[in-house]
Amino acid sequence: MDDASLNDRMAGLTLERKVRLLTGASMFTLRGDDEIGLEPMAFSDGPTGVRGLHFTDGPLTALFPNATLLASSWRTETAEEVGRLLAEEAERQQIHVVLGPTVNLHRTPLGGRLFEAYSEDPLLTGRLAAAYVTGMQSRGIGACPKHLVANEAETERHTVDSVVDERTLRELYLLPFEIAVEDSDPWTLMAAYNDVNGTAATEQSTVNNAILKGEWGWPGLLMSDWFATKSAGPAANGGLDLVMPGPMGPWGPALVAAVEAGEVDESVIDDHLRRLLLLAERVGALDAPRGWRTDLPEPADDVRREQLTRLAAQGMTVLANDGVLPLAREASVALIGRLALETTCMGGGSASVRAPHQVSIADGLAATGAGVRVVDGVAVRNRARAGDFSMRVQLYGASGALISDTVSGEAKVAVGMPEQELPEPATRLVLSATVPAGAMRVGVLGVGSATVTIGGASYDVELASESDDIGGDFLRPPGWQTDVVLDEPSELVADVTVGALSRFGLAAEPTPPTDDDAIAAAVAAAAAAEVAVVVVGLTEEQETEAFDKATLALPGRQDELVSAVAAAARRTVVVVNAATPVLMPWRDEVDAILWAGLPGQEGGHAVAAALLGDIEPAGRLVTSFPAADGESPAWDVVPTDGRLPYDEGVFVGYRGYAARKAAPPAYWFGEGLGYGEWSYGEVTLDGSVVSVEVTNTSARDSREVVQVYLQPAEDDQPVRLVGWTTVDVFSGSTQAVDVAIDARAMRTWDDGVWRPLTSGRLLVARGLGDIRGEVAL
Structure with missing residues (x-):
């Protein structure tokens, strides 16, 4: 127009x-x-699924693998496919714009929302984001890259002032947005909560007007x-x-x-x-209502399940393997860990969706017919969480009148949303659900005063706000829980006087074993099996919007569990069910490590396929894994007097490690083994194309990610990724690979203008910890 x-x-x-x-x-x-x-238009949150218009009890929708897991394939084709599939999920719900992808960088591994974002590198992030946008908008659904700009942590996110010099802002944090705008023309973008250099992101005329709308012509x-x-x-x-x-x-x-x-x-x-x-x-909202397709896959049909299994498994990353992986299908396996039974398939906050199911690793391995004995593990959560069941919700107004009486398909409810049409604001709610007989752990979530009754017992509970964030108690509400023994099915009732904007819910699950009992049972099972597979990781308590982490250590006694199993087992495989770096003090004690991310609704099937080799876990890390807390070029997420200085400048992630700004990482950005083995030939340069022959020397067909980095000759310039290519190679075959160098990574911001970098070395590598060749620029 x-x-x-x-x-x-x-x-x-x-x-x-x-x-x-x-x-x-x-x-x-x-x-x-x-x-x-x-015409009216509808938006939906969307980094890992299209939730729709409701925070709770909305329609069932497909739960995708998280962004870091998808990005670990390093395939723009994967990102584009995800964009198309999410567009189908949006169209099925009549959503015009999906609020994603998240293109903020993994500046510090403590960031609570990193699971929504692609990587620590601006080029990888930008090109994957552009492919996602292209795929989504090819179906007539608008994409919305976010959050512009310098929004890499959650602590005090509404008020924090991110202090970033102009060079760093241009070369790192604006670059993914620039690439997305240039390569895919996203129809919308989202401005961040934070200030940047003293001015709110929503008021940043230099960024929003001069650069985005002016210089980039968006x-x-x-x-x-x-x-x-x-x-x-x-x-x-x-x-x-x-x-x-x-x-x-x-x-x-x-x-x-x-x-x-x-x-x-x-x-x-x-x-x-x-x-x-x-x-x-x-998006088809001008002059006539859009005609929405009705022939789209449902979230739980076979087509969607195959897609989500494949996408998750392909991004999983083998960090160590002495030959135990892929598992022999006939081997006896002891599968150990709370997260084997309760696999974390998604993070918390606005990225969460109401999935049709979430397949655990235990159920996924059992479905393959492999000989598996499943053993619970140590506790991984410290907080109550809403149960996986429906509940009755009765809302009362200040007048004391009952203003709503409904049944929620989820054991959580949002109160006070703008779209809720109630005769008066709700000040009290009564939540109720039937709990089965047996030893149960029950509780309530929300902010306020509650009276909880179950099995003839009554408890008075005060739930205080835990966050100064406007949405913190809504996204991760405080909770209370207790253990009870029920002789028969009983009604759990929480009568809550609302204390603040929050999400409310009920918790009920079988009482877990003590940690000591869990470790003892795990050791016994490991000793009796040919292979022990231990699943450890994080949950939505750590990987969530509105809260950052304080440590990279696994919660609870998970490290102790791994070491005890490794000491007893003949062979030990560890599956890390986390989207972001964790410390692995036991990594030299085990035989293999598979990083599985947050794998979405088909997570258990995807992990099983990766462990058994049905789908090669050929992922490469998208962020560096520090060897210890604090050993990262950028670490702090807590502002001082409201300011969060980006003092590391352009030396973020692998750039900082390579420049010795921190101790070497445990695992480098770009690192990953897959199930192949590779030799590289001579590296040549012709114009802006780096060429090399790669040979798959293993007995398996495999996928390689050929990465090219620039090591500039200038001392103040960090090494940086400038291009990559993924290639599938048959066993024993050699393939010529060409990697086009992206000019947007071959420059530096110098006194208000871009200056090309024209001298240095181009490194061909499998991550900077495994350089296979180089050529002078």
Whole structure:
């Protein structure tokens, strides 16, 4: 649509009507306007699945492997496929825009939300993001790369000032957005919560107007993160186009007044509205309602399950293997660990979805017919979590009247959402569900005062807020739990007086064994089996929005469990069920390590396929694994006096390790073994293409990721990834591989302009810990 047509549509609108369209209508929807042919639009969170319009009890939707696991394939084809599949999930729910991908970098391994983001490298992140956007938008669904910019930690995320020098901002944190804009033209982007160098991201005119919309020539719509907008005039002038959520917000009458007072020119409002109308045209929400497809796969059908199993298994990474993997199908296996039984398939926060199922590793291995004995492990959680069952939800208003009585398909409920239509605000809720007989651990989640009754016992509970974050108690609510023994099925009831915005829920699960008993049982099972497979890792307590980690150590006594099993077993394999780095003090005690990420709804099937070699786990790490807490070029996530300095500058991740800014990592970015073995030939350079022959010297067909890094000649320039190619090679075969060098990685920001780097060495490597050849630039 040309500008003249857009101007005609807007000509009859009053200023008030224009401004009204620039704030959401509800939590995830936008208003329409019949006079200009604008239909309402719907947005959904989406990094690991399209949740839809509801935080709880929404429709079932496919749960994808997390972003770091998908990125570990290093395949743009995978990212593009994921974009197409998520577009199908969006179309099935009539969603116009999916809020993803997350393209913030893994600056420090303590970041709680890293599981949503691709990697520590801007080139890898940017090209994968561009492929994802291309795949999604090819199906007419808008993508929304986020969060612009310097949003690499969660602590004090709404107020923190990220202090970043211009060179670092350009070369690292803006580069993934630049690549996505240049290569895929995303229809929307999202501005972050934080400040950058003293100015809110939603008001960053230099980034939003001068760079994004000016220098890069981007025509799309820039929306705020939810509740991120702090002002009317400064945000409107600073390049923000849309405030989310609605219907209330800081714009409305305040923005109208700012225009009338001359603080904001009405042409600025018109530009914001043009961008909104262009988005509407692109997603089929202009002039007529979009026709939605109805022939799409359901989340649990065989097509989707095969896709999600394959995508997860292909990204899994073999970090160590003395030949025990792939497992012999006839071997007797002791499968050990709480996460074998309760596999963490997704992270917490806005990336969580209501999946049709989540296959555990125990169920996945059992389904293969392999001889497996399953043994529980030590505790991995410290907090109550909502159960996997339905519950009755009764809401009461301040008047004492019952204002809602429903059954939720999940044991959690959101209260006070903008789209909830209640005669008065809910101040009290009664949650109830039937709990089976036996030894059970039961509890309640939320913020407020609760009376919990079960099996004739009653408990008075005070649940205090644990977060200053506006959504912290909603995304990870506090909880209380206790152990009971029930002679018969009993009703669990929590009568809660609401204390603050929170998510509420019930917890009920069989009482687990003590850690000492679990370790003893694991040792006995390991000694009796040919192979012990121990599953350890993290949960949504550590990998979640709104909270950062304080350590990379595995929670609880998981390290002790691994060492005890390794001492008793003939062969020991460790599966790490985590999206981000963890410490592995036992890594020299075991025979193999498989990093499995957060593998999505088919996680157990994917891990089984990887362990047995049905699908090669040919992933390569997308972030470096430190050898100890604190041993990372960037570490701290806690601001000092509200400021978080990016003092490491451009020496983030592997760049910093290679420059000896920290002790060598336990595992390098780009590292991974797969099930093949490789030899490399001579490296040559022709223009901007590096060529090398690779030979698969193993007895298995395998996939290799040929990585090329630039080591600049200048001392103040870090090594950096400049290109890569993935290649599938038959056993015993040799293949010529060409790697195109990306010019956007071959430059430095120097006194306000880009300067190409023209001298140094190009390193061909399997991660910087395994350099296979080089050529002078």
